[in-house]
Amino acid sequence: ATDPVSVQTHLLEAIDIVENSRGYLSSTELRTSFFEDKVAAYNELIKLKLGEGKFEEAFVWHERSRARTLNDEIGNRKDGPASNENLEAIREELTWYHNRINRNSLANADERKKAQDLRKKAAELEAKYAEMSRRMTAGISTDLSGEARFDLDEFRSLLGDTTYLEFVAIDGRITAFVISSSKFEVFGDYADLADVESE
Numbered sequence: 001a002t003d004p005v006s007v008q009t010h011l012l013e014a015i016d017i018v019e020n021s022r023g024y025l026s027s028t029e030l031r032t033s034f035f036e037d038k039v040a041a042y043n044e045l046i047k048l049k050l051g052e053g054k055f056e057e058a059f060v061w062h063e064r065s066r067a068r069t070l071n072d073e074i075g076n077r078k079d080g081p082a083s084n085e086n087l088e089a090i091r092e093e094l095t096w097y098h099n100r101i102n103r104n105s106l107a108n109a110d111e112r113k114k115a116q117d118l119r120k121k122a123a124e125l126e127a128k129y130a131e132m133s134r135r136m137t138a139g140i141s142t143d144l145s146g147e148a149r150f151d152l153d154e155f156r157s158l159l160g161d162t163t164y165l166e167f168v169a170i171d172g173r174i175t176a177f178v179i180s181s182s183k184f185e186v187f188g189d190y191a192d193l194a195d196v197e198s199e
Contacts, residue, residue: 008048014041015064039065043170050175055186056152059177062168063150090129097122156181169193 018038042065049058101118155164156179164179174191177184 004048004052008045011041011045011048015045019064046168047170050186050188055177056184058186059166059179059184060150060152062166062177087129087132090125090132094122094125094129097125152179152184155179156184 018041042061046058046061046065049055049061097118101115101122159179159181162180164177166177166179168175168177172193173189174193174196175189176187178187179185
């Protein structure tokens with residue numbers, strides 16, 4: 001049989017390569033698409049942790065496999081209402097530009113020329129938005145090594161009286177994590193993914 005410690009070491013090395021590579025991508029969309037076909041190492045590590053009964057570690061690794069979606073959400077709740085307001089203002093301004101561009105593109109030559117100027121200003125705003133998003137996310141969810149810092153205890157403290165339910169499907173079988181501020185439960189390998197999808 002393969003030594004579980006050796007397997008885990010190799011899986012951690014693979015994940016480290018993926019996460020360091022991901023750190024070079026500035027936008028959430030790019031990071032998410034980059035992750036889509038790179039979850040195998042995470043899934044194997046999650047299976048290993050579930051098999052060892054280390055359910056909280058399994059959940060944290062599952063979160064990391066989801067491109068830090070929940071981790072980023074925690075950071076957005078804790079940090080940066082001002083930054084979020086600034087990003088929202090830029091989003092609204094971009095919407096205005098895009099509406100004007102669409103209208104002017106359908107008009108006469110003079111209006112189409114104005115649309116070109118609007119596109120240039122919109123591109124500048126998009127670059128500003130991407131940079132602000134990158135800085136905000138980098139400050140919240142990564143350190144210099146690119147390692148995610150998901151804190152399960154901190155997440156549970158934010159739940160209040162809410163219960164959080166998350167499913168993970170690995171090798172065609174579904175496991176559910178049920179988390180509240182007072183307890184952490186796992187219902188492992190309880191359903192077949194194909195059966196659920198057919199229903």
